[in-house]
Amino acid sequence: MGVTGSKLEKALGDHFPEGERYFGFENFGNTCYCNSVLQALYFCVPFREQLLDYYSSNKNQREADENLLTCLADLFSQISSQKKKTGVIAPKRFVQKVWKENELFRGYMHQDAHEFLNFLLNELVEILEKESHKVTNESQTSSLEGIPNGPGNSQINGVKKEPLVTWVHKNFQGILTNETRCLRCETVTARDETFLDLSLDIEQNSSITSCLKNFSSTETLNANDKFFCDKCCSLQEAQKRMKIKKPPHILVIHLKRFKYMEQLNRHKKLSYRVVFPLELKLSNTVENADSEYSLFAVVVHVGSGPNHGHYVSLVKSHNHWLFFDDENVDMIDESAIQTFFGSAQEYSSNTDHGYILFYESTAADSKS
Numbered sequence: 001m002g003v004t005g006s007k008l009e010k011a012l013g014d015h016f017p018e019g020e021r022y023f024g025f026e027n028f029g030n031t032c033y034c035n036s037v038l039q040a041l042y043f044c045v046p047f048r049e050q051l052l053d054y055y056s057s058n059k060n061q062r063e064a065d066e067n068l069l070t071c072l073a074d075l076f077s078q079i080s081s082q083k084k085k086t087g088v089i090a091p092k093r094f095v096q097k098v099w100k101e102n103e104l105f106r107g108y109m110h111q112d113a114h115e116f117l118n119f120l121l122n123e124l125v126e127i128l129e130k131e132s133h134k135v136t137n138e139s140q141t142s143s144l145e146g147i148p149n150g151p152g153n154s155q156i157n158g159v160k161k162e163p164l165v166t167w168v169h170k171n172f173q174g175i176l177t178n179e180t181r182c183l184r185c186e187t188v189t190a191r192d193e194t195f196l197d198l199s200l201d202i203e204q205n206s207s208i209t210s211c212l213k214n215f216s217s218t219e220t221l222n223a224n225d226k227f228f229c230d231k232c233c234s235l236q237e238a239q240k241r242m243k244i245k246k247p248p249h250i251l252v253i254h255l256k257r258f259k260y261m262e263q264l265n266r267h268k269k270l271s272y273r274v275v276f277p278l279e280l281k282l283s284n285t286v287e288n289a290d291s292e293y294s295l296f297a298v299v300v301h302v303g304s305g306p307n308h309g310h311y312v313s314l315v316k317s318h319n320h321w322l323f324f325d326d327e328n329v330d331m332i333d334e335s336a337i338q339t340f341f342g343s344a345q346e347y348s349s350n351t352d353h354g355y356i357l358f359y360e361s362t363a364a365d366s367k368s
């Protein structure tokens with residue numbers, strides 16, 4: 001490990017970013033799905049900073065209830081406080097906690113990195129919501145009269161409480177709106193839903209922009225799939241369209257590379273070439289104002305099938321691109337990113353394909 005560390009340090013030389021740490025993660029038997037996602041999250045700087053803030057402000061309770069959030073915070077704090085600039089860390093406690101909390105990730109089978117990311121973010125949200133609920137309840141019982149406009153007030157009055165927006169939401173959550181236009185009366189019904197990541201269908205020789213366009217394309221509901229229009233009080237033909245109402249600060253895009261093939265009765269990996277830009281303009285938003293994003297991490301699936309293979313991640317840190325492969329961390333040239341787009345031919349020797357993309361909004365005010 002010392003050799004890897006010094007190699008990277010030598011490569012960066014005087015450009016080694018002040019205060020930054022580049023640590024590989026030990027693999028506990030097919031835990032690359034976890035390692036690759038953890039690296040992407042660690043280099044999601046606003047997320048890391050808020051997690052470390054959480055860690056330092058909750059130090060006292062930490063011993064009492066260990067959960068995935070405290071284990072993750074512990075791990076990030078362990079990395080950021082290393083004396084050495086590079087090396088290897090064993091995220092053992094965190095991985096053990098994952099295994100304990102979710103039997104699907106237990107054992108040494110190949111796992112899906114996107115499923116893991118989804119599980120992790122939802123779990124973090126749930127823990128934060130529980131904690132906030134606990135605080136609200138405690139403040140209610142300790143001072144029932146309370147402050148008239150205190151946080152618990154809406155509950156006392158039996159008014160529906162606004163959903164809690166945690167710092168995990170503030171980073172990753174966006175809002176989609178599903179607009180349905182009744183073709184008989186032209187009434188548009190909009191239904192909002194939140195998301196922490198977007199899963200996109202992919203096509204051969206395409207791009208993220210075209211995948212997003214397809215995602216927001218108009219779909220006609222007819223025949224057996226009509227829409228119940230409240231105004232017409234009956235099933236009607238309609239046009240449906242999904243748009244991004246509120247773009248998230250961190251936009252996570254999952255490419256649906258593992259597709260269930262009915263004729264094969266199993267999943268197949270799509271090695272399609274899907275170009276992902278370093279700078280992305282999101283145009284399928286409600287306000288039609290372009291939201292601009294910058295790529296900072298890519299989780300790459302290596303291998304030709306869905307049930308085996310390997311995960312690595314590409315991470316941008318202080319304008320350098322790094323390649324994380326479990327214990328190993330190397331520098332990588334920005335121009336090499338395009339080798340992870342996919343293959344234009346079905347059987348290619350290149351099996352390293354971008355699978356989860358992490359973009360950060362370049363607009364300064366998008367965090368709130």
Ligand SMILES: [Zn+2]
Pocket residue numbers: 182183184185186187229230231232233236
């Ligand atoms: Zn109608």
